[in-house]
Amino acid sequence: MPAPTALRAPAVHAFTGRNLPWLVDAQAASRGERPYLIWEPFDATGRTWTYAQFAEETRAYAAGLAAMGVAPGTFVLVHMDNCPEFLFLWHACARLGAIAVTTNTHSTADELAYFARHSGATVAVTQPKFASLLTGLPHAFRWIAVGATDSGQAPDSPPAADLVPLARLRGNPQDAPARPPDPLAPNSVQFTSGTTSRPKGVVWTQGNALWAARTLASILELTAEDRGIVHFPLFHTNALAYSMLSTLWAGASAVLTPRFSASRFWEISVRQRCTWASMSPFPIRALLTQPDPPAHDYRVWTFAGDLAMVRERWGIRTTGWYGMTETVSACISTEQGFAGPEGAMGRPRPEYEISVRRDDGSEAGPDEPGRLYVRGVPGLSLFHEYLHDPEATAAAFDDDGWFETGDEVVARPQGELFFVGRTKDMLKVGGENVAAIEIETVIATVPGVVECAVVGKPDDMRDELPVAFVVADRPGAELEAAIRACCEDKLSAFKRPHEIRFIERLPTGLLGKILKKDLRAMLTDPQA
Numbered sequence: 104m105p106a107p108t109a110l111r112a113p114a115v116h117a118f119t120g121r122n123l124p125w126l127v128d129a130q131a132a133s134r135g136e137r138p139y140l141i142w143e144p145f146d147a148t149g150r151t152w153t154y155a156q157f158a159e160e161t162r163a164y165a166a167g168l169a170a171m172g173v174a175p176g177t178f179v180l181v182h183m184d185n186c187p188e189f190l191f192l193w194h195a196c197a198r199l200g201a202i203a204v205t206t207n208t209h210s211t212a213d214e215l216a217y218f219a220r221h222s223g224a225t226v227a228v229t230q231p232k233f234a235s236l237l238t239g240l241p242h243a244f245r246w247i248a249v250g251a252t253d254s255g256q257a258p259d260s261p262p263a264a265d266l267v268p269l270a271r272l273r274g275n276p277q278d279a280p281a282r283p284p285d286p287l288a289p290n291s292v293q294f295t296s297g298t299t300s301r302p303k304g305v306v307w308t309q310g311n312a313l314w315a316a317r318t319l320a321s322i323l324e325l326t327a328e329d330r331g332i333v334h335f336p337l338f339h340t341n342a343l344a345y346s347m348l349s350t351l352w353a354g355a356s357a358v359l360t361p362r363f364s365a366s367r368f369w370e371i372s373v374r375q376r377c378t379w380a381s382m383s384p385f386p387i388r389a390l391l392t393q394p395d396p397p398a399h400d401y402r403v404w405t406f407a408g409d410l411a412m413v414r415e416r417w418g419i420r421t422t423g424w425y426g427m428t429e430t431v432s433a434c435i436s437t438e439q440g441f442a443g444p445e446g447a448m449g450r451p452r453p454e455y456e457i458s459v460r461r462d463d464g465s466e467a468g469p470d471e472p473g474r475l476y477v478r479g480v481p482g483l484s485l486f487h488e489y490l491h492d493p494e495a496t497a498a499a500f501d502d503d504g505w506f507e508t509g510d511e512v513v514a515r516p517q518g519e520l521f522f523v524g525r526t527k528d529m530l531k532v533g534g535e536n537v538a539a540i541e542i543e544t545v546i547a548t549v550p551g552v553v554e555c556a557v558v559g560k561p562d563d564m565r566d567e568l569p570v571a572f573v574v575a576d577r578p579g580a581e582l583e584a585a586i587r588a589c590c591e592d593k594l595s596a597f598k599r600p601h602e603i604r605f606i607e608r609l610p611t612g613l614l615g616k617i618l619k620k621d622l623r624a625m626l627t628d629p630q631a
Contacts, residue, residue, distance in 0.1 A: 111481075112287060112482050116286075117313075118310045118313045121284055121313060122197065122313070123198075124161070124194070126352065135153060136153050136155065138152070138356045139157045139350070139351065139356060140157055140356075141359065144361060145256075147252070157191075163274055164195035165199050166275050166277075166279040166280075167271065168195055170274055171246065171272060175200030175282070178292070179224060179227070180219055180222065181203050181205050182228070182233055183229060183233075183337075184230060184362070185359055186255070190337065192272075193337075197312070202290065203291045204224050204304070205291065205293055206294065207595065208338065209597060211591075211595060212236055217301060221301075221304060222304060225245050226244055226247070228247075228272070229248070230250050231259075232253045234247070234249045234262045248266065248267040248271070248272050255361065286313065287487075289307075290308055290312055291306075292305065292306055293305050293339070293428055295536060296529065303490070304491070305428045306486060307487060310483045314432060314483050315340075316348035316349055318432040318454055319433065320350075322422070322439075323439070324439045325352075326355065327354040329353065329379055330375060331350055331378070331381075332357075332368075332371065333359045334360045334368070335383075342381070358377060363389075379403045380405070382406050383406070383407070384564075385534060385564055387413065389564075395417065399417070399419075401417070402419070405422045405423075406422070406424075407425065407448060407522060408448055410446070423436065423443065423447050423448045424436040424448060425449070427508060429506060429508075430485060430506070431483075432452075434454075434457065435455075435520050436448070436450070438450070446521060447520065447521055448520050448521060448522055451520070454484055456477070456505075457476070457477060459520075460474050461473055467513075467514070470513060472513045472523045473512065475507075475508045475511065476507055509525060509526055511523040530567045532559070532565055532567055532569065532598070535597050541594070542598055542599075543555050545593045545594055546600075548589065549586050551582050552575055555572065556617050557571050557572075558622045559623075569599065570602045571603045572605075572625075573586065573606065574607070575605055578605035
């Protein structure tokens with residue numbers, strides 16, 4: 104069920120008659136010998152795929168998946184760290200009309216079982232280090248395929264014999280099924296934290312992917328001569344869409360690494376002559392501790408806000424932008440060649456409508472913080488729906504089709520927008536969005552816990568760290584150990600409480616609502 108909104112995709116739009124395979128094949132036809140994907144594993148020999156070779160790989164994996172029973176509408180769980188095969192499979196699913204469900208590789212067995220169950224994934228693809236995790240899930244996959252390496256590293260032991268070698272999924276490219284393009288067909292699912300106890304599956308259409316590719320390439324003014332480094336995980340929108348899809352649209356090149364490495368960043372960047380990168384606070388802070396290169400080819404880094412410090416230290420221009428999985432691309436950005444105020448996210452993109460509102464729904468004035476709403480076209484400029492959750496999809500939009508982001512911003516009189524904070528109960532931990540209620544729900548299941556509340560503690564390297572305030576029958580080391588054990592079993596490492604503080608009672612307002620601002624104050628002032 105698509106998002107209920109006054110805006111619908113018209114019969115003829117920018118991507119009518121097009122889909123992701125169209126983009127891959129068009130670039131292969133016009134730029135066949137130019138490099139698209141440059142793989143830079145840390146402990147193995149790298150490799151480059153031209154546009155023609157990349158297109159052939161996607162067709163080969165589409166043929167192999169089809170031979171293994173994957174058909175239009177099949178949900179394929181992809182649980183992999185950065186590697187070329189991730190991209191081959193994601194695009195192969197697009198060719199088949201199958202739906203790639205990309206999952207966070209930091210997930211626990213409990214979280215992964217939920218992703219598999221909620222999506223209805225019937226097959227899965229993973230790497231050797233995650234094979235036992237998937238085979239141990241209480242979920243009946245028809246088959247699980249496993250790659251030969253862990254992002255270039257040889258596995259500690261060979262996978263179980265009953266798993267399908269990933270090589271079997273690579274068929275004859277000429278056997279890849281051909282489908283008529285449907286830009287509004289579901290293409291992929293990414294689970295993202297929200298205000299519910301479980302993450303929601305954000306469904307993108309093929310048109311969403313094309314929208315992201317075109318819009319983000321335009322924001323960055325990418326050309327075929329650009330070369331970006333991709334160090335964020337492909338299971339997130341930043342790397343997959345903001346970096347890889349924008350590169351694909353521009354006919355440029357992408358240097359893919361297994362993960363961010365401060366000690367390797369400059370060596371790879373200089374050797375590969377990278378011209379742009381998507382960044383966040385953690386990589387930038389980490390690079391401040393590294394020796395600077397004598398020279399580099401970077402022209403722009405993207406960030407949540409314009410940063411003079413980056414220009415002063417490395418001579419690199421920064422582009423501020425704001426977006427989320429639900430908005431598909433950046434709905435706010437600074438403009439290339441026009442310096443904005445320090446820390447600004449930018450101005451509304453012409454492809455979107457932006458509204459900043461007070462709590463009563465009225466428009467906030469200049470310099471007045473308010474809730475950020477975004478309006479676009481579901482299935483094109485906004486996500487299609489929350490998977491198997493029509494109630495959550497409907498609740499995300501108002502009657503006029505405005506999507507509530509859950510973030511608070513302020514618009515300056517000159518038009519620039521600045522990020523203020525989160526109106527929803529969310530934490531930002533090392534670049535990951537974490538719902539406080541997800542942690543609270545797990546802690547509440549521990550015997551002896553009466554009540555709990557989780558807030559974020561500011562951290563120089565990771566933005567915020569979760570801190571749990573717990574009211575308990577018998578507080579102490581034994582209960583703390585039980586809480587930590589439960590969190591270790593149920594939550595990814597970045598979601599687990601950094602601190603557990605026992606408290607006699609949680610501060611509440613007149614209506615009984617927990618006053619989390621008072622808890623945050625306690626983190627810096629014990630007398631608060």
